Amino acid sequence: MLALKLAYRNLVGAGLRTWLNVFVLSFTYILIIWQFGMIDGWNYQAQVDMKNWEVGNGQYWHQNFDPYDFFSYEESHAQIPELLKKATSEGKATPILISQGTIYPDGRLQSMILRGISPEQKVIAIPSAELNVKSEEIPVIIGQRMANSCKLNQGDITTIRWRDANGTFDAKEVKIVKIFHCNVPSVDAGQMYLSLENHQKMMQIPGQATMFIIDKNSNINSNISGWEYKSHEFLMKEMTEMIKMKKVGGSVLYFILLLLAMLAIFDTQVLSIFRRQKEIGTYIAMGMTRKQVVGLFTVEGAMHAILAVIIGAIYGFPFLLWQMKIGISMPAGTDNLGIPIAEKIFPVYGLGLIISTVMLVLIITTIVSYMPAHKISKMNPTDAIKGKIQ
Amino acid sequence: MEQNQLITINNLVKNFPIGKGKFTALNGINLTFKTGEFAGLVGPSGSGKTTLLNIIGSLDIPSEGYANVLGMNIGKLNIKNAAILRRLHLGFIFQTYNLLPVYSVYENVEFPLLLINMSASQRKKAVMDALDWVGLTDKIKSRPAQLSGGECQRVAVARAMVKKPKIVLADEPTANLDAANSHNILKMMMKLNEELKTTFIFATHDEKVIQYLKRKIKLEDGKIVKDEIIKTNKEL
Structure with a gap:
């Protein structure tokens, strides 16, 4: 003192x-x-x-899905299990179908990831509701980074090519109905979003998905055969x-x-x-x-x-x-x-x-x-x- | 030791190392001091006055011999007990005043009382009394830099006296003062010596101080050459 x-x-x-x-x-x-x-x-x-925007309160991945191995995408889709179907209808989860594709903006060739998402979903912030438009082309939304790298603007029409579940290549015109801004690069860069139904039809795998995102206010982590639960801690680890x-x-x-x-x-x-x-x-x-x-x-x-x-x-x-x-x-x-x-x-x-x-x-x-x-x-x-x- | 005997020194030797050899500053000192003495160690520079004062003040220890101050053997005191002896019973007055520069006059005088854990109210009274003795009650808020040399030394006297110690050790207290201030300070110390029965021991070669002493101990080359009691006119 x-x-x-x-x-x-x-x-x-x-x-x-x-x-x-x-x-x-x-x-x-x-x-x-x-x-x-x-x-x-x-x-x-x-x-x-x-x-x-991406992780929600965890995800369910198809057991073959490896985000770093594009070749795994062909084998990583399955019918939506009952539990997740119910969760989806209650708005507690949303299914995503993922496949590889190629885009041809102005005749150039650029590979990308196609993500089928339900236009009605409110689990993540992607403005999927914008996909609910009637158009001769397939309506798609992309992020600002993707738009910049492909030099695409809202309303542009471009060609995409993909290979369906049977190994057949197909191509169609898509229309950019919305360019959204997002702070998470992995949601945006090299990604194209289209409605889940369209994507399933394109891939010829109706009712199938690659992953599910759990709503941030819901807590689902039960064991589901053929699907692996990934907590949001795991998903944000990097x-x-x-x-x-x-x-x-x-x-x-x-x-x-x-x-x-x-x-x-x-x-x-x-x-x-x-x-x-x-x-x-x-x-x-x-x-x-x-x-x-x-x-x-x-x-x-x-x-x-x-x-x-x-x-x-x-x-x-x-x-x-x-x-x-x-x-x-x-x-x-x-x-x-x-x-x-x-x-x-x-x-x-x-x-x-x-x-x-x-x-x-x-x-x-x-x-x-x-x-x-x-x-x-x-x-x-x-x-x-x-x-x-x- | 007699009841009123405060200090006893027997065959005291103090050596300082110089290179591979040693310098003997004090050699075979024998002295006693009683309560209420007004004594001075006098002699030329290098005669050992300050060294002896430092040993009495438990700031230094003898190389040989024995120095007992208030019943404590200085040579055997540990650092803590030496500090307690100084804190409770000794007051120091230095040639260069050694006031704490960032403290006010009041805080300087109060400092020794803080070390003995005196209550705030007692402290205030004691400080004001001490400043009253030295006539500086109007300067309590001044810093040492704002005071004259004489005033600084008066603050130093008040600081030494505030806890009413048994012994005050003053090392060349008037060396930096003019004649008038020196006489004032000495008269004040004599008065305190008489009123409070505090023992004053000076180390000095200043004639102005010497003429006030009641006992003069002359040192030369570390030895006592003369120890005389000076009788006042009244005593004669």
């Missing part, structure tokens, strides 16, 4: 020197919290987007790991920042030991033990971190809240990185992030303060009183 009281007096008395260090430390706090808040915000948004890696990369900046702030504290403490030798000698003459003096200097250093929390809260919280409200616009092209990134990222600051940052800075500041202060214990008090450099 005494050390706290004296340390506070010393810091306030030291004036500008204290406030400069406190400002540097508070800046570190804010920057660390902001940076991690951004990554957490991105993570949160990516998870929400993936859940809404994305979560990628963001984790991003966090590790971000930690480099975090440690550089922390190092700079700690250098300032260390420098102040080392200078203090030299400049304040007479004061140290006086403390000892007046009855403080060396341990108490070391404690006082350590607490002084640590108190920089505490004052920095207060100062940081004064100017940092409004800034962080403002950022949380307006978000940060991501530069054009970031959505081509292959991971879900929204146009704007809204930082998320959890209590855990704030507490852990404060604790980490506080502990490291205390250690950095203790190291030079420890030198006091080797000081000769009679020389210290006279201010002789030791």
